[in-house]
Amino acid sequence: MKGQPRVLGIVLAGGEGKRLWPLTADRAKPAVPFAGNYRLVDFVLSNLVNAGFHQLCVLTQYKSHSLDRHISTTWRLSNVLGQYVTPVPAQQRLGPRWYTGSADAIYQSLNLVYDEQPDHIAVFGADHVYRMDPGQMLEQHIASGAGVTVAGIRVPRLEARAFGCIDSDAGGKITRFLEKPDNPPSVPDDPEVTFASMGNYIFTTRALVEALRTDAADKDSMHDMGGDIIPMLVDQGTAHVYDFDDNIVPGATERDRGYWRDVGTLDAYYDAHMDLVSVHPVFNLYNREWPIRTATPPLPPAKFVNSGSAMESIVGPGSIISGASVTDSVISSDVLIEDGAIVDGSVLLPGSRVGKGAVVRKAILDKNVFVADGVRIGVDPELDRAQYTVSASGVVVLGKGKRAE
Numbered sequence: 022m023k024g025q026p027r028v029l030g031i032v033l034a035g036g037e038g039k040r041l042w043p044l045t046a047d048r049a050k051p052a053v054p055f056a057g058n059y060r061l062v063d064f065v066l067s068n069l070v071n072a073g074f075h076q077l078c079v080l081t082q083y084k085s086h087s088l089d090r091h092i093s094t095t096w097r098l099s100n101v102l103g104q105y106v107t108p109v110p111a112q113q114r115l116g117p118r119w120y121t122g123s124a125d126a127i128y129q130s131l132n133l134v135y136d137e138q139p140d141h142i143a144v145f146g147a148d149h150v151y152r153m154d155p156g157q158m159l160e161q162h163i164a165s166g167a168g169v170t171v172a173g174i175r176v177p178r179l180e181a182r183a184f185g186c187i188d189s190d191a192g193g194k195i196t197r198f199l200e201k202p203d204n205p206p207s208v209p210d211d212p213e214v215t216f217a218s219m220g221n222y223i224f225t226t227r228a229l230v231e232a233l234r235t236d237a238a239d240k241d242s243m244h245d246m247g248g249d250i251i252p253m254l255v256d257q258g259t260a261h262v263y264d265f266d267d268n269i270v271p272g273a274t275e276r277d278r279g280y281w282r283d284v285g286t287l288d289a290y291y292d293a294h295m296d297l298v299s300v301h302p303v304f305n306l307y308n309r310e311w312p313i314r315t316a317t318p319p320l321p322p323a324k325f326v327n328s329g330s331a332m333e334s335i336v337g338p339g340s341i342i343s344g345a346s347v348t349d350s351v352i353s354s355d356v357l358i359e360d361g362a363i364v365d366g367s368v369l370l371p372g373s374r375v376g377k378g379a380v381v382r383k384a385i386l387d388k389n390v391f392v393a394d395g396v397r398i399g400v401d402p403e404l405d406r407a408q409y410t411v412s413a414s415g416v417v418v419l420g421k422g423k424r425a426e
Contacts, residue, residue, distance in 0.1 A: 026139075026140040026141055026159070026163065027138070027139040027141070028074050028076070028139055028141045028143055028159065029077075029078070029133065029134060029137045029139035029141075029142050029143070029226075030069050030077040030145065031077075031078050031127060031130070031133070031142060031143070031144045031145075032062070032065055032066065032069075032077060032078070032079040032145050032146075032147050033080055033126060033127075033144065033146055033147060033220075033246070034049065034051040034079050034080060034081050034085075034088060034108075034147035034148075035049070035080055035081055035083055035085075035123075035126055036049065036050045036051070036083070036147070036148060037084075038050025038148070038285070040285055040286045040287070041053060041285065041287060041290060042410070043387065043410055043418060043420030044287070044290070044385070044387055044418070044420070044421075046421065047084065047421050048084055048087045048088065049081065049082075049084050049085050049088045050148045050285075051088055051147035052084075052085075052087045052088035052091060053148075053290070054353060054370045054371060054388070055150065055284070055290075055293075056294065056297055056313075056335070056351060057335050057336075057337040057352065057353045057354065058315055058317055058337060058354070059315045060088075060091055060315070061147065061148045061149075061150070062079065062088065062091070062092070062147045062148070063095075063314060063315045064149065064150055064151060064152075064313060065145050065146065065149070066079075066096055066106060066314070067312065067314045068151070068154070068155060069155055070098070070106070070314065071154070071311055071312070072155045072156040072159075073156060074143060074155060074156075075099075075102070075103075075104035075105070076103070076104065076105060076137055076139070077096075077105065077106040077107070078107055078130070078133050079092055079106065079107065079108045079109060079147070080111075080120075080126045080127070080130060081108050081111070082110070082111045082120055082126070085108070085110060088108065089108040089110065092106060092108045093107075093108060094316065095315060095316040109130055109133065111129070112129070112130075121243075121244050122242075122243050122244030122245040122246075122248075122249075123244075124233060124236050124244045124245055124246050124249055125237070127144065127229070127246075128233040128236070128237050128244070131230065134229075134230065138226075140225070140226060141159065141162065141163075141223055141224065141226060142223070142225075142229050143155055143159070143221075143222070143223045143224075144221070144222045144223075144224065144229075144246065145220070145221045146219075146220035146221065148284065148285065149219070149220070149283055149284065150280075150281070150282045150284055150293050150304065151280055151281035151282065152270045152277075152280065152311055152313075153221075153268050153270065154268055154269070154270055154271075154311075155221070155223070157267070157268055158170060158172060158221075158223055158263045159223055161193075161261075161263055162223045162263070165193065165261045167225075167259055167260060167261040168224065168225055168228030168229075168232075168257065168260065169222055169223070169224045169225075169228060169251065169254045169259065169260050169261070170222065170260075170261050170263050171187060171195065171198075171218055171219075171221075171222055171251060171260060171261070171262050172218070172220075172221040172262075172265055173187045173217060173218060173219065173262045173263065173265060174216070174217050174219050174265040174266075174279075174281050175208060175214045175215070175216060175217075175264070175265070175266060176214065176215055176217045177213065177214060177215075178205050178207060178212075178213055178214060178215045181202075181205035181215035181217050182201055182202065182203065182205060183201060184201065184215075184217035184218060185198065185199070185200050185201070185217065185220075185247045185251075186198070186199045186200075186201075186202055186205045186206060186216065186217060186218070187199075187206075187215075187216035187217070187218060188216075189208070189209065189262045191209045191210075193261045193262050193263075193264075194258070194261055195251075195255050195260040195262055196255070197255065198218070198247075198251050198252045198255045198260070200247065200248055216262055216264070218247060219265060219281060220247065222246065222251070223263075228254060228259060229250075232250050232253050232254060233250070235253065236249050236250060236253065265279060265281065266279060270308075270311050271308075271310035271311050272308040272309065272310030272311050273305075273311070276301055276305070277302065277303060277304050277305045277308075280296075282296070282304075286412070286413075287385070287410075287412040287416055288412045288413055288414045288416060290368075290385070291368060291385060291412070291416045294368045295349070295366070297335060297351060298333050298334055298335060298349055298350065298351060300333070306335075317354070318339065318354055318355070318371075320338040320339030320354055321339055322338055323336040323337065323338060323339070323340045323341070323342070323352075324340070324341045324342070325341075325342050325343075326344070327344035327360060329341075329343050329344050329347075329358070330345075330346055330347065331347040331348075331350070331352070332347070332348045333348060333349045334347050334350045334351065334352060335350075335351045335352065336352045336356075337352055337353045337354035337355070337371070338354050338355075339354045339355040339356075340352050340353070340354060340355060340356040340357070340358075341356075341357050341358070342358045343357070343358065343360055344360035345359060345360065345362040345363070345364065345375070346362070346363050346364070347364045347365075348364070348365045348366070349365060350364050350365065350366060350367045350368065350369065351369070352364070352369050353369055353371045353373070354371045355371050355372050356371070356372070356374070356375075357373075357374045358375045359374075359375065359376050359377045359379075359394075360377050360378075362375045362376065362377060362378060362379045362380070363379075363380045364382075365380075365381070365382045365383070366383045367381050367382065367383065367385065367386070367399070368385045369386045369390075370385075370386060370387050370388045370390075371388050371389075372388050372389040372390075373387075373390045373391075373392075374389075374390070374391045374392065375392045376391075376392055376394035376395070376396065377394045377395070378394055378395045379392045379394060379395060379396045379397070379398075380396075380397045380398065380400055381398045381399060382398065383415060383416055383417065384399045384416065384417040384418070384419070385416060385417070385418045385419070386419050387418075387419060387421040387422075387423070388421050388422070389421060389422045390420075390421070390422065390423050390424075390425070391423075391424045391425065392419075392425045393425060393426040396426065398417055398419070398425060399417045402415065405417045408425075409425075
């Protein structure tokens, strides 16, 4: 729209996701399925598109085929209006090397910035589960005159040691940016709380381009956005924090307002799914005013036959529950659970099959996993550890296409 600032969105989606293995054995972390219908990248893209940011580049690198395909086939905006969501693979534009860090990924992709000539650049991560209106963050960024605005979420100080932490003054100016500190700083209005970085940034274009050029020339840099670029702008006195608590998402409930989860581990991924299945979920997928967007496969509705039942669960299209009992679980599309099977507290990704009389408890089954008749998963911890991946909290994980017989 005429008179509105031009914003280019850059989504960093090249992460390997080692801590989510085996879910990332065959795909990039942002392509991991989530909540029955979605992939993790759909959350950040939905937030940006819902806010009116319609020029979006998704930088990919590792095992990116399924991610590239999902973006290309799902996220189609209006070419007539100059809108696009496009995957951008590593192209070795500056020599025969891949990205050496998140900052280097943007530096090697500056042609996107030169082509679009935006006033501001929103750099967001691709693997968190949350709702946010980035337009409100942009408004504060412009009003403050900052070179960069960093989204911060309030977390208890004792838990903040796992994050990049923000020390700011009462006016929101960042005075220190600390990576996983032993003694996290507190927010100005609460000594027991710390601003943790959400990995979402809005830059003025000039500030980002100059910082990337300076960083690229520093041989000692790790070329990381959080580790190098943000501290550089903090030292220059041009970094501000945006309090995620101030973000008002249309349609949010009191229960799910301010929800944000880093699903970087198997346990966090599992727990985020369990947040979805209660009667009053901690994260509400049914907010029609701020939808999480994706494309659903052309499948028939879910079907329950032979007294099959699902309680406190999500069941995706094309799935059949035949004479089986499902409780406290997320069942994705095209899943078959046969007579006498029990699925409890589990996450089943598309195409999974659970045979007659089988038991699946506190487990994650990746795409196209086959559980034979009578097999018991999540029942005998020693047997599970001998055959499958088991997380720190005891979640049993079967990788893509695995057969449990």
